[in-house]
Amino acid sequence: MKTLKPIAGILAAVISVASCTKENERTEFPAHAPLVDVTVEGSVPATKVSLEGAVPLWEKGDRIGVFTQDLTLCPAFTVQAGGNASAAFSGQKPEYSVLSYAFYPYDASATYSKSGLCLTLPQKQSGSAHDAVMVAKGSEKDGFLFHNVLSLVRLTVPASLNLRKVEIVRNDRTNGPFTVNTDTFGITSTEPSTYLDSRVEVGGTSALSGEYVLAVLPSTSKKLEMAMTNGAGKVAFVSTAFPSGNAFVAGRIKNLGTVPTNLTFQDAALVADPTSTQL
Numbered sequence: 001m002k003t004l005k006p007i008a009g010i011l012a013a014v015i016s017v018a019s020c021t022k023e024n025e026r027t028e029f030p031a032h033a034p035l036v037d038v039t040v041e042g043s044v045p046a047t048k049v050s051l052e053g054a055v056p057l058w059e060k061g062d063r064i065g066v067f068t069q070d071l072t073l074c075p076a077f078t079v080q081a082g083g084n085a086s087a088a089f090s091g092q093k094p095e096y097s098v099l100s101y102a103f104y105p106y107d108a109s110a111t112y113s114k115s116g117l118c119l120t121l122p123q124k125q126s127g128s129a130h131d132a133v134m135v136a137k138g139s140e141k142d143g144f145l146f147h148n149v150l151s152l153v154r155l156t157v158p159a160s161l162n163l164r165k166v167e168i169v170r171n172d173r174t175n176g177p178f179t180v181n182t183d184t185f186g187i188t189s190t191e192p193s194t195y196l197d198s199r200v201e202v203g204g205t206s207a208l209s210g211e212y213v214l215a216v217l218p219s220t221s222k223k224l225e226m227a228m229t230n231g232a233g234k235v236a237f238v239s240t241a242f243p244s245g246n247a248f249v250a251g252r253i254k255n256l257g258t259v260p261t262n263l264t265f266q267d268a269a270l271v272a273d274p275t276s277t278q279l
Contacts, residue, residue: 041087115188117180
């Protein structure tokens with residue numbers, strides 16, 4: 001969902017320490033189980049999802065995951081025609097099952113535990129609203145109202161910097177496994193175990209240019225670091241503090257503005273990990 005449309009409203013989420021890797025209760029439907037075609041509505045209304053004044057629109061080909069009431073993950077449901085905040089998703093479910101929970105984007109490794117829906121936010125991202133994880137509780141009849149359960153950060157990269165990678169770094173977990181309570185839509189996650197757990201990144205072989213949006217786990221942290229690598233493999237840092245309020249609230253985008261062009265780049269081998277030294 002790359003297109004953004006202005007709306008109003010805020011969704012807050014509470015974060016605590018937990019793991020979604022234990023007590024998984026996902027049911028795999030047998031290969032011989034009869035499947036039936038079904039169409040459900042997926043929507044992102046203004047009163048439920050807010051990305052700091054914008055809501056993503058569904059695009060043709062978007063896929064959602066749908067769990068049945070007995071915790072069976074159905075094959076991916078796909079939207080046939082996008083461009084609106086509400087769309088019809090077509091898919092299949094085991095015969096006689098009842099649809100109960102949905103999530104975007106589709107992830108075949110998603111599970112359901114006693115704590116809720118267990119998903120994983122990738123460390124390497126596309127830099128678009130496709131990384132904004134949304135979750136819904138609903139039914140085949142009433143459809144699914146999706147809630148954005150992550151925080152997002154937006155930044156603009158000048159082409160003149162010739163950046164090949166931008167990392168958003170905090171002193172807590174930014175990515176990896178997390179659990180969504182499908183009643184409150186608050187999330188829980190574990191503490192970071194490696195330095196990669198504390199950063200998300202966008203990058204590639206060609207130079208970055210323009211606006212990027214990255215998803216991070218909600219947090220009470222008041223600081224972040226942007227670590228930027230240029231085409232020569234050298235690194236520069238920009239540190240940002242948020243003295244008032246919570247910058248990483250679920251369902252909102254924090255705009256970091258344009259990356260300054262007067263950066264001091266250093267050899268990567270001579271730069272310490274900013275997670276431990278600068279945050």
